[in-house]
Amino acid sequence: MNKKVFIKTGCIFFCSLFLTGCAGLGKLESPYVFSKRTALYQSGTAAGKAEPFANDLCVVSQDTPFSDGKVTAEAAAVFDIKDKEVLFAKNPFERLYPASVTKVMTALVALEYGDLTDEVTVTRDAIITEAGATLCGIKPGDKLTMEQLLYGLMLPSGNDAGAAIAVHMAGSEEAFSRMMNEEALKLGATGTQFVNPHGLHNQNHYTTAYDLYLIFNKAMEYPKFREIIAAKEFTSSYKNEAGSPVSATWKATNWYMTGEQTMPSGLTASGGKTGTTQAAGNCLIMGSSDSSGMEYISVVLKAPSRPGLYDNMSNILNKIVE
Numbered sequence: 102m103n104k105k106v107f108i109k110t111g112c113i114f115f116c117s118l119f120l121t122g123c124a125g126l127g128k129l130e131s132p133y134v135f136s137k138r139t140a141l142y143q144s145g146t147a148a149g150k151a152e153p154f155a156n157d158l159c160v161v162s163q164d165t166p167f168s169d170g171k172v173t174a175e176a177a178a179v180f181d182i183k184d185k186e187v188l189f190a191k192n193p194f195e196r197l198y199p200a201s202v203t204k205v206m207t208a209l210v211a212l213e214y215g216d217l218t219d220e221v222t223v224t225r226d227a228i229i230t231e232a233g234a235t236l237c238g239i240k241p242g243d244k245l246t247m248e249q250l251l252y253g254l255m256l257p258s259g260n261d262a263g264a265a266i267a268v269h270m271a272g273s274e275e276a277f278s279r280m281m282n283e284e285a286l287k288l289g290a291t292g293t294q295f296v297n298p299h300g301l302h303n304q305n306h307y308t309t310a311y312d313l314y315l316i317f318n319k320a321m322e323y324p325k326f327r328e329i330i331a332a333k334e335f336t337s338s339y340k341n342e343a344g345s346p347v348s349a350t351w352k353a354t355n356w357y358m359t360g361e362q363t364m365p366s367g368l369t370a371s372g373g374k375t376g377t378t379q380a381a382g383n384c385l386i387m388g389s390s391d392s393s394g395m396e397y398i399s400v401v402l403k404a405p406s407r408p409g410l411y412d413n414m415s416n417i418l419n420k421i422v423e
Contacts, residue, residue: 157185158185158289158315159181159182159185159186159187159314160185161178161187161190161193161311162187165188165190166188166190167191169191169416171416172191172413172416172417173404173405173409173413174191174382174402174403174404174405174409174410174413175191175192175197175382175402175404176191176309176310176400176401176402177189177190177400177401177402177413177414178190178310178311178314178417179397179398179399179417179420179421180314180318180397180398180399181397181421182396182397182398183395183396188420188421189420190310190311192310193309193310193311194310194311195309195310196292196307197307197308197310197381197402198302198306198307198380198381198403199300199306199307199313199376199384199402200300200378200384201235201258201260201300201374201376201377201384202300202313202374202376202384202385202400202402203297203298203299203300203306204254204263204298204299204300204374205316205317205320205374205386206284206285206295206320207266207281207298208251208254208255208326208329209284209316209319209326210270210280210281210284211247211250211266212251212320212323212326214270214280215247215266215270216247217247217251219246219247220244220245220246221246221247221250221265221266222242222243223240223243223265224241225241226268226273226274227239227261228240228241229261229299229301231301234260234301235257235258235260236259237256237257237259237349238259238349239253239259239261239265240342241342242342243340243342243347244339244340244341245265245337246339247269248325249337249339250262250266251266251325251329252329252332252337252351253337253351255330255374256332256334256351256352256353256354257354258354258374258375258376260299260301263297263298263299263300264298264299266298267297274297277298278295278296281295281298282294282295285312285316288312288315288319289315290308290309290312290313290315290316292307292308292309292312293307293308293309293312293316294306295308300378301378302378302379302380302381310400310402313400314400317386317388317398317400318398321396327372327388330355330371330373330388332358333353333358333359334351334352334353336348336349336350336351337349337350337351355370355372355373355374355385355387356411357370357373357387357411357414362411362415364389364415365415365418365421365422366422367421367422368390368391368397368418368421368422369389369390369391370387371387371388371389371390371396373385373386374386375410377407381403382402382403382405383401383405383406383409383410384400384401384402384403384410385401385404386398386400386401387399387400389418389421391421391422397418397421399414399417399418401413
């Protein structure tokens with residue numbers, strides 16, 4: 102990290118601590134003070150000496166539309182990537198649980214610091230036993246490539262794939278979570294804290310709609326990430342502990358990709374990541390494009406139900422074409 106970036110991210114970090122405190126969430130439904138948060142992003146630092154943080158990013162402003170009775174989710178936003186415009190934002194800085202949308206950051210860290218060709222041996226530390234957790238079905242002793250694990254992470258939302266990636270890259274979920282948080286800080290995602298690579302519930306694991314935009318926007322810079330989230334299914338062939346061949350087909354959970362939900366007219370889904378826990382509700386972040394090739398990132402957090410998630414997402418996507 103060069104000196105300018107270090108100063109910039111450091112200022113953002115300490116300003117965020119000043120604004121929000123260090124004692125934890127307390128109550129998640131406590132958004133940042135709007136004027137202070139946006140001033141931070143627009144100026145870069147209080148002194149105004151550093152390069153503006155968001156000179157190449159979408160910035161929520163007082164002119165951003167915030168009200169829409171059809172948007173019933175706790176938080177939602179739509180970002181125009183090219184024109185750097187926020188088309189809609191409801192509670193964009195409210196700290197909420199992301200569930201498996203967490204895996205976007207897991208994939209980003211793996212793509213940025215890992216090797217897709219690495220052979221990963223699944224350890225017992227990577228096995229998820231929590232009831233109801235989504236899995237891609239890997240077992241101790243299985244040998245897969247990092248690329249295969251990323252498909253298992255992003256398509257069927259395999260919590261076990263996330264744990265396997267974390268253990269392989271950092272030795273433990275805790276150490277990998279530190280890598281995730283360091284990456285979040287570099288991106289300016291100051292309302293975020295990760296404690297695991299998969300999003301299983303923990304009261305100290307949270308993010309915001311705006312921070313997820315920052316993370317997803319960075320991940321979209323990787324062609325492999327785009328390739329993975331655009332897949333409707335992926336068949337992985339690997340070896341188990343005994344050396345016998347295993348074949349698994351993993352399918353996407355995003356209804357826009359599977360055809361269970363129709364995109365608004367004039368838009369095409371590029372792919373994304375779903376997430377669901379009782380505490381987080383139903384969540385989705387995704388990319389889309391229009392007929393002219395313009396690209397957008399949209400996010401919905403804490404929708405009341407799975408059908409309600411897609412109703413909310415379609416409602417905010419309509420703001421692109423209306």
